Amino acid sequence: MPEIVSEIAGGLGGLMLKIFLIVMPLIIFLEWAKSQRWFGRFIEATNPLFRPVGFRPQALFPLLIGLLFGIAYGAGVLIPQARSGDLDAKQVFLIAAFLGLCHAIIEDTLLFVALGAHGWVIVVSRFLIALAAVFGLSKLRWPAVNTPAPAVIKGDG
Amino acid sequence: MNNDILARVNGNVLVIGARKGLSTFWMLMRIMIPVYIVVALLNHTPVLPAIARFFEPAMGIWRLPGEAALAMVLGHFVNLYSALAVIAAGKWDPVAVTVAGVVLGVSHSHIMEAAIFRQMRAPTLVLVPLRIVAGWSLGWVVALLFPR
Numbered sequence: 001m002p003e004i005v006s007e008i009a010g011g012l013g014g015l016m017l018k019i020f021l022i023v024m025p026l027i028i029f030l031e032w033a034k035s036q037r038w039f040g041r042f043i044e045a046t047n048p049l050f051r052p053v054g055f056r057p058q059a060l061f062p063l064l065i066g067l068l069f070g071i072a073y074g075a076g077v078l079i080p081q082a083r084s085g086d087l088d089a090k091q092v093f094l095i096a097a098f099l100g101l102c103h104a105i106i107e108d109t110l111l112f113v114a115l116g117a118h119g120w121v122i123v124v125s126r127f128l129i130a131l132a133a134v135f136g137l138s139k140l141r142w143p144a145v146n147t148p149a150p151a152v153i154k155g156d157g
Numbered sequence: 158m159n160n161d162i163l164a165r166v167n168g169n170v171l172v173i174g175a176r177k178g179l180s181t182f183w184m185l186m187r188i189m190i191p192v193y194i195v196v197a198l199l200n201h202t203p204v205l206p207a208i209a210r211f212f213e214p215a216m217g218i219w220r221l222p223g224e225a226a227l228a229m230v231l232g233h234f235v236n237l238y239s240a241l242a243v244i245a246a247g248k249w250d251p252v253a254v255t256v257a258g259v260v261l262g263v264s265h266s267h268i269m270e271a272a273i274f275r276q277m278r279a280p281t282l283v284l285v286p287l288r289i290v291a292g293w294s295l296g297w298v299v300a301l302l303f304p305r
Binding site: 004007011012015016019024025026027028029030031032035071072079082089092093095096097105109111112115116118121122125126133149150 | 170179241245258263283
């Protein structure tokens with residue numbers, strides 16, 4: 001019985017330490033990066049990558065925030081932008097699809113790496129499938145391009 | 158004078174980041190600690206090994222151990238961190254953790270994230286099945302990539 005307790009305590013302690021050493025530096029780094037002037041320029045610079053799969057430049061900010069920080073943060077940026085008419089229904093759909101498949105890519109991947117996963121396999125495969133899915137979805141006729149985002153139509157907020 | 162302002166702003170950013178990091182860490186621990194303890198204890202009973210044996214054939218298609226079924230259920234319906242705790246308590250091989258990372262990375266927290274899609278006014282009925290199908294398909298492809 002005591003061996004089980006010490007085994008669990010040891011395992012748990014190791015896990016907590018690993019998580020702490022991943023989460024703290026990462027979040028501090030991301031918070032700092034977001035405050036730097038080059039951050040906006042960095043986001044704009046990703047246009048050549050995301051334009052071919054169907055994203056307009058206005059989509060890049062919520063997309064990159066969601067990709068780096070997590071889906072809730074991406075939504076937090078996207079929703080006001082959609083309400084202000086900056087994003088149409090199609091862009092909202094594509095951003096949501098991409099983020100649904102690939103968000104918080106650094107944090108999620110590092111957590112699995114802490115448990116022994118091959119990180120690059122996770123990052124590359126998630127990113128590629130998100131790009132591929134958005135590319136396919138962008139070819140659909142629905143939602144029709146320039147349909148206002150529903151948040152605007154229903155007049156909420 | 159400008160350097161002072163910049164230093165103060167940057168100093169605040171680091172403090173903000175540290176605070177956010179700590180609250181995130183605490184949020185993760187509130188989920189992972191109980192799950193880890195329960196799973197680690199259950200591993201010492203016949204319960205989890207029996208569940209694992211039952212799911213071995215199905216999970217094996219993705220090169221996952223039988224107990225991955227528990228991680229997958231938690232990852233899909235609750236969140237990623239509970240699934241991570243199951244994996245940590247089980248000590249899986251790197252290929253299995255990688256495949257789990259791919260499947261769960263794409264397909265997790267469906268209840269909570271569907272709510273976020275609804276807030277975005279994005280089509281949940283399309284996006285949730287998309288994530289599930291994409292996650293498991295991608296995981297299967299990745300599992301094939303590793304030599305046996």
